[in-house]
Amino acid sequence: MTPETSTLKPEPLAEVVIRFAGDSGDGMQLTGDRFTDVSAAFGNDLATLPNYPAEIRAPAGTIAGVSSFQVQISDHDILTPGDLPTVLVAMNPAALRANIDELAKGGTILVNSDAFDQRNLDKAGYQANPLEDGSLSAYRVIQVSMTSMTLEATKELGVKPRDAERSKNFFALGLISWLYTRPVEPTIAWIDQRFGNKELVRTANLAAFKAGYNFGDTAELWEHPYEIAPASLPPGQYRQITGNLATSLGLIAAGHLSKLPVTYASYPITPASDVLHELSRHKNFGVRTFQAEDEIAAIGVAIGAAFAGHLAVTGTSGPGVDLKSEAMGLAVSLELPLVILDVQRGGPSTGLPTKTEQADLLLAMYGRHGEAPMPIVAASTPSDCFDAAIEAARIALKYRTPVLLLTDGYLANGAEPWRLPAIDDLPDLTVEFATKPNHGDEYWPYLRDPETLARPWALPGTPGLMHRIGGIEKQDGTGNVNYDPHNHEKMVHLRAEKIARIARDIPPVEVDDPGGADLLVLGWGSTWGVAQQAVRQARANGRRVAHAHLVHLNPFPANLGEVLRAYPKVLVPEMNLGQLSRLVRAEYLVDAKSVTKVQGLPFRAAEIEAAIEEMI
Amino acid sequence: MADDTAVTFSRKDYQTDQEVRWCPGCGDYSILAAVQLLFAEIGLRPENQVFVSGIGCAARFPYYMETYGIHSIHGRAPAVATGVAIARPDLDVWVIGGDGDMLSIGGNHLIHALRRNVGVKIVMFNNQIYGLTKGQFSPTSETGKITKSSPFGSLDTPFNPVSVALGAEATFVARTHDMDRKHMMETLRRAYEHEGAAFVELYQNCNVFNDGAFETITAKDTRADMLIDLVHGAPIRFGADGEKGVILNEFGECEIVAVADVGEDRLLVHDEHRADPSLAFAISRLAHVPTMPTPVGVFRDVARPVYEEAVQIQLAAASERNGPGDLGALLASGSTWTVD
Numbered sequence: 001m002t003p004e005t006s007t008l009k010p011e012p013l014a015e016v017v018i019r020f021a022g023d024s025g026d027g028m029q030l031t032g033d034r035f036t037d038v039s040a041a042f043g044n045d046l047a048t049l050p051n052y053p054a055e056i057r058a059p060a061g062t063i064a065g066v067s068s069f070q071v072q073i074s075d076h077d078i079l080t081p082g083d084l085p086t087v088l089v090a091m092n093p094a095a096l097r098a099n100i101d102e103l104a105k106g107g108t109i110l111v112n113s114d115a116f117d118q119r120n121l122d123k124a125g126y127q128a129n130p131l132e133d134g135s136l137s138a139y140r141v142i143q144v145s146m147t148s149m150t151l152e153a154t155k156e157l158g159v160k161p162r163d164a165e166r167s168k169n170f171f172a173l174g175l176i177s178w179l180y181t182r183p184v185e186p187t188i189a190w191i192d193q194r195f196g197n198k199e200l201v202r203t204a205n206l207a208a209f210k211a212g213y214n215f216g217d218t219a220e221l222w223e224h225p226y227e228i229a230p231a232s233l234p235p236g237q238y239r240q241i242t243g244n245l246a247t248s249l250g251l252i253a254a255g256h257l258s259k260l261p262v263t264y265a266s267y268p269i270t271p272a273s274d275v276l277h278e279l280s281r282h283k284n285f286g287v288r289t290f291q292a293e294d295e296i297a298a299i300g301v302a303i304g305a306a307f308a309g310h311l312a313v314t315g316t317s318g319p320g321v322d323l324k325s326e327a328m329g330l331a332v333s334l335e336l337p338l339v340i341l342d343v344q345r346g347g348p349s350t351g352l353p354t355k356t357e358q359a360d361l362l363l364a365m366y367g368r369h370g371e372a373p374m375p376i377v378a379a380s381t382p383s384d385c386f387d388a389a390i391e392a393a394r395i396a397l398k399y400r401t402p403v404l405l406l407t408d409g410y411l412a413n414g415a416e417p418w419r420l421p422a423i424d425d426l427p428d429l430t431v432e433f434a435t436k437p438n439h440g441d442e443y444w445p446y447l448r449d450p451e452t453l454a455r456p457w458a459l460p461g462t463p464g465l466m467h468r469i470g471g472i473e474k475q476d477g478t479g480n481v482n483y484d485p486h487n488h489e490k491m492v493h494l495r496a497e498k499i500a501r502i503a504r505d506i507p508p509v510e511v512d513d514p515g516g517a518d519l520l521v522l523g524w525g526s527t528w529g530v531a532q533q534a535v536r537q538a539r540a541n542g543r544r545v546a547h548a549h550l551v552h553l554n555p556f557p558a559n560l561g562e563v564l565r566a567y568p569k570v571l572v573p574e575m576n577l578g579q580l581s582r583l584v585r586a587e588y589l590v591d592a593k594s595v596t597k598v599q600g601l602p603f604r605a606a607e608i609e610a611a612i613e614e615m616i
Numbered sequence: 617m618a619d620d621t622a623v624t625f626s627r628k629d630y631q632t633d634q635e636v637r638w639c640p641g642c643g644d645y646s647i648l649a650a651v652q653l654l655f656a657e658i659g660l661r662p663e664n665q666v667f668v669s670g671i672g673c674a675a676r677f678p679y680y681m682e683t684y685g686i687h688s689i690h691g692r693a694p695a696v697a698t699g700v701a702i703a704r705p706d707l708d709v710w711v712i713g714g715d716g717d718m719l720s721i722g723g724n725h726l727i728h729a730l731r732r733n734v735g736v737k738i739v740m741f742n743n744q745i746y747g748l749t750k751g752q753f754s755p756t757s758e759t760g761k762i763t764k765s766s767p768f769g770s771l772d773t774p775f776n777p778v779s780v781a782l783g784a785e786a787t788f789v790a791r792t793h794d795m796d797r798k799h800m801m802e803t804l805r806r807a808y809e810h811e812g813a814a815f816v817e818l819y820q821n822c823n824v825f826n827d828g829a830f831e832t833i834t835a836k837d838t839r840a841d842m843l844i845d846l847v848h849g850a851p852i853r854f855g856a857d858g859e860k861g862v863i864l865n866e867f868g869e870c871e872i873v874a875v876a877d878v879g880e881d882r883l884l885v886h887d888e889h890r891a892d893p894s895l896a897f898a899i900s901r902l903a904h905v906p907t908m909p910t911p912v913g914v915f916r917d918v919a920r921p922v923y924e925e926a927v928q929i930q931l932a933a934a935s936e937r938n939g940p941g942d943l944g945a946l947l948a949s950g951s952t953w954t955v956d
Contacts, residue, residue, distance in 0.1 A: 037951060040951070040953070041951045041953050042953075043953060043955065186951070230955075232955075233955045234955065235954075235955050235956055236954070236955060237948060237952050237953070237954050238952060238953050238954070238955060239947075239948065239949075239950055239951065239952045239953075240950075240951070249946065249947060252941070252943065252946065253943055253947075256941070256943045261703070263699065263702060263703060265699065282934075282941065282946070283930055283931045283933075283934035283935075284931075284934040284935045284937070284938040284939065284940060284941045285940075285941030285943075285946070286931060286941065288702055288703075288927060288931070290698075290699075290702060292695065292728075293724055293725065293728040294724060296692060296695065296725075297692070297695035297698075297724070297725050297728065298695075300688070300692040300694075300695025300696045300698070300699065300725070301695050301696070301698050301699035301702065302699060303686075303688070303696050303699060304668070304686070304695070304696040304697060304698060304699020304700040304701075304702075304703070305699040305700070305702060305703040306699075307684075307686055307696075307699070307700060308666075308699070308700045308703035308704045308707075309703060309704075310703045312699070326689055327688075327689060327692065330688060330689050334686070419955075420947050420948055420952070421947070423943055423944050423947075459704075460663070460664075460666050460684035460700065460704060460707055461663055461664055461684075461704060461706065461707055462663055463661075463663045464663070465663070466662050466663055466682055466683050466684055467684065467685075468632070468667075468678050468679050468681075468684070468685035468686070468687065469685070469686055469687070470678070470679070470685075470686060470687025470688070471687060471688065471689055472687065480634060481634070481679060
């Protein structure tokens with residue numbers, strides 16, 4: 001049985017921002033994911049913002065236990081999940097209370113009225129029932145008895161009421177699917193496939209979904225449904241993708257492009273674990289995944305695999321980078337290719353494990369003892385994680401250096417449509433290994449390429465090229481242990497120069513300047529979309545603003561100094577206390593100002609726009 | 617791998633041009649010689665050997681072996697070696713470290729490499745002292761040891777390294793000492809031949825900071841009474857005339873007895889291949905510190921799937937099941953849509 005097509009003519013909408021909010025046990029992430037997937041396949045542009053607590057099951061019904069998923073879908077190109085939702089789906093009082101302040105005035109609240117009993121109101125800290133006391137008069141409130149209608153829809157199926165109640169998120173999904181004229185077949189097929197081996201759960205979820213959809217069509221809560229037409233995106237084949245998935249695919253692609261087996265060694269840590277999960281599924285690509293006993297072992301294994309000729313990667317989040325830092329210094333000294341993925345989260349210490357932040361930039365830049373320079377590549381959007389991973393691998397392999405690949409919690413879990421690249425358009429990362437002696441009849445492991453300063457890479461097992469490398473200072477060329485003062489100074493400079501020269505090999509920073517701007521917004525990492533959105537809004541208000549975004553944080557693009565000096569005012573939005581602005585001030589002596597946010601949540605465009613207005 | 621019998625090797629084929637910088641008289645010299653002689657004897661191709669070490673006096677070992685080598689960071693050699701083994705299961709991977717490197721800062725990596733049964737040969741030089749940092753007590757130093765960092769005596773209870781390895785269910789565990797080249801070579805040969813992780817505790821004299829630590833048991837004139845040679849399939853006995861032996865008491869603990877008192881039939885017969893490590897553990901408890909009769913030789917040698925081989929089997933099975941990886945198909949997996 002497929003729900004009948006609505007008889008009401010839908011009204012077109014350009015975009016909508018919906019936030020699904022409920023208890024951590026209510027399945028809001030799954031509901032949001034489903035809605036997103038269907039909208040992506042429908043052809044909308046979209047961006048998502050999942051937000052959930054670190055606890056697996058925080059106390060039910062409390063504010064601390066609220067989990068939410070925000071998605072913006074549109075019929076045009078969009079850059080962010082939206083500043084403020086216009087529709088809030090609240091499955092209980094706590095979800096309403098935790099999110100109501102962010103709902104746009106005049107927005108729609110769709111509540112599961114069954115959950116608004118005294119017990120849940122108390123847990124959420126409500127003195128009076130907000131559905132009755134008039135406090136929501138600025139919004140359009142739609143009360144739906146989702147729990148009881150779900151129970152009613154499933155009672156014939158033999159599902160225990162307690163289990164049936166768990167299907168109420170599918171009721172909500174059905175209702176919202178009707179409201180925004182989403183095709184139902186993909187969700188039905190998905191439920192069939194996902195719960196195929198749990199017949200009762202499958203039928204209950206299906207019944208709840210259809211009940212929700214049909215309820216929308218018949219209950220006359222709205223005059224008509226809405227429709228967001230497919231966006232006109234550049235031609236091509238698309239899929240929806242999260243940052244962690246894109247990073248994983250990028251690493252597999254880098255293995256393919258370099259013709260090297262990938263070894264990914266990691267210790268489980270939020271929000272990076274999904275990369276380990278994903279890569280462990282693709283052994284037919286020759287990908288070795290290793291779940292280590294700790295963070296240090298993970299990078300140790302990666303270094304060993306790099307020595308033996310693999311494309312070696314270790315992935316973690318900030319606390320893991322702290323632990324790996326000594327071994328990262330070893331990799332700098334060994335001059336072996338290695339990618340270190342840091343999916344940044346709120347810190348310091350355990351901090352906010354499930355929330356986003358960009359506060360590891362200076363750690364990436366300087367977080368090792370001694371002079372230990374390391375290239376840094378940062379992804380800008382969820383799908384850009386694919387390209388960033390390939391770029392990090394390219395630099396690592398070409399320059400025989402560890403490279404830090406920075407993403408963050410927002411990119412990791414956020415999703416957007418991704419236009420699939422043509423494999424032939426991806427860069428060639430082929431590596432040449434040493435095959436014969438390079439100094440008379442000797443092999444010198446530190447005899448450098450005069451152009452890149454990279455050292456040769458000789459694989460164990462190759463006759464005649466036996467060599468020893470280590471963390472002790474070594475003589476340039478031979479690689480022999482060497483404590484000579486001048487040799488050490490030479491090696492420190494060589495290692496720095498090698499990284500500095502990468503600037504010749506990366507694209508110049510591009511500036512989006514419609515002309516006449518005297519303020520430059522300079523961003524890095526996941527602030528790209530929201531900064532661009534803010535710049536567009538400021539321009540719409542007649543402001544002249546330029547925008548530039550950095551993918552390479554070390555070395556900086558060669559033209560960055562020139563670009564910065566061309567603008568009297570530079571504004572750096574970042575989710576830390578001003579780490580990039582500190583770097584560019586130190587490097588280029590420009591008076592860059594910061595706009596910062598450290599709430600574990602991405603910027604809203606309006607926040608950056610306000611900073612632009614203030615500075616202009 | 618001794619894969620080429622046509623070529624013969626001598627000790628010098630494994631010597632590097634680097635000056636050996638251990639203190640004169642250090643036990644490490646005799647260990648280095650034993651390893652090089654053993655390699656020549658087996659005929660191991662230098663390019664197929666990889667030595668990985670951490671930090672400490674022992675950890676300089678790779679610089680003196682004309683093979684592939686990484687001198688890594690303190691304690692992490694078993695992890696680095698695991699990476700080499702996963703990437704190149706065809707090579708022989710050796711880990712060299714001291715008691716501080718392996719049991720203090722690197723204790724975690726040691727036990728995990730052993731439990732996984734990664735095919736690395738871990739040789740731990742135990743001198744019961746920190747040498748490179750000039751004489752602090754180590755995790756194998758005896759309680760009460762007076763050192764620079766313990767002027768009133770160390771309060772720590774030492775590890776028994778063989779017990780630790782057996783506790784981690786290592787598939788090969790042995791002990792030897794630097795005063796007996798033949799025993800060293802034989803023990804290291806057994807470690808080399810073992811498929812999977814091998815742990816060898818090697819008593820090594822630090823003549824500068826802990827001279828004579830093992831003299832009570834390793835001196836030529838006392839060995840017969842102080843070293844209990846473990847021989848597979850034979851009753852465990854020692855002493856110049858084999859007059860002493862080992863029995864298992866009613867609590868499952870090993871005890872030293874006079875053979876004349878209990879009769880030969882009561883003696884424990886050593887079995888390296890017992891699947892359960894409990895008996896080997898009981899034997900390892902005979903000597904708490906190496907000043908009393910101490911078992912040496914192979915405690916345990918059992919077969920279990922080797923980690924990096926299991927990795928290869930999973931890779932092959934995945935390719936068999938799903939075909940070789942197709943990047944284009946992977947990128948386009950899940951639901952896709954086309955914009956014209």
